[in-house]
Amino acid sequence: MESDKQNSAAAPRWRAVVKAVSEFFHVPVEEIRGRSRQGDIAEARHMAMFLMREDCQTSLPRIGGYFGRDHSTVLYAVQKVAGNLARDQKLREAVATIRDGYRALESEDQGEALAAFLTPENVDAEISGYERELRRLRGELQAARRKLQIARRCRAAFRSGGVRANGGGAAESATAKAPANCRECRREKKIRAGGLCAACYRRVHSERQAN
Missing domain, CATH: 1.10.1750.10 (DnaA protein, C-terminal DNA-binding domain)
Known part of the structure; x- marks a missing residue:
């Protein structure tokens, strides 16, 4: 051993x-x-x-x-x-x-x-191991920050556009029609489809299903 x-x-x-x-x-x-x-x-x-x-x-x-x-x-x-x-x-x-x-x-x-x-x-191997661990943790922290930013933007879009979530997690609209390209859509580069952010995409999708 x-x-x-x-x-x-x-x-x-x-x-x-x-x-x-x-x-x-x-x-x-x-x-x-x-x-x-x-x-x-x-x-x-x-x-x-x-x-x-x-x-x-x-x-x-x-x-x-x-x-x-x-x-x-x-x-x-x-x-x-x-x-x-x-x-x-x-x-x-x-x-x-x-x-x-x-x-x-x-x-x-x-x-x-x-x-x-x-x-x-073994000291060099230990140092290399801790450096790898530090890089991994930094990557996870950056990913978490990115997700937090997106979540906050979607929350702002929900509130400003009158969008709320129902019990099933889908979006319901309190307005007649969602804007084609809201402020959040212009700021968020990783858009879902049709130039819409995640919040507006769910809102438009919900309205289409209702119609």
């Missing part, structure tokens, strides 16, 4: 995940990473693998390397937990509790854990 220092992916979040799983299941970390297939130990190990895959977006081979298993074993564990989650409310609650636990641990000792696991051999 690779040591913690050799497997840079273990620091810092993996360490917090496994520790939180250990505390929840009352199974020592050494046993979770060990070879035992005993029921409670295997369950804890599967949960740790699932969270590493889902929450850390880490590859199956890297997770397998941390536990001394091949990637197919990790895939089986991840799929098993995911399948059980769909039908087991108590398991979903357990996952939520473990996530709260490892996030708390992560915030407490993230700096210390990272410093402890970094070596001259």
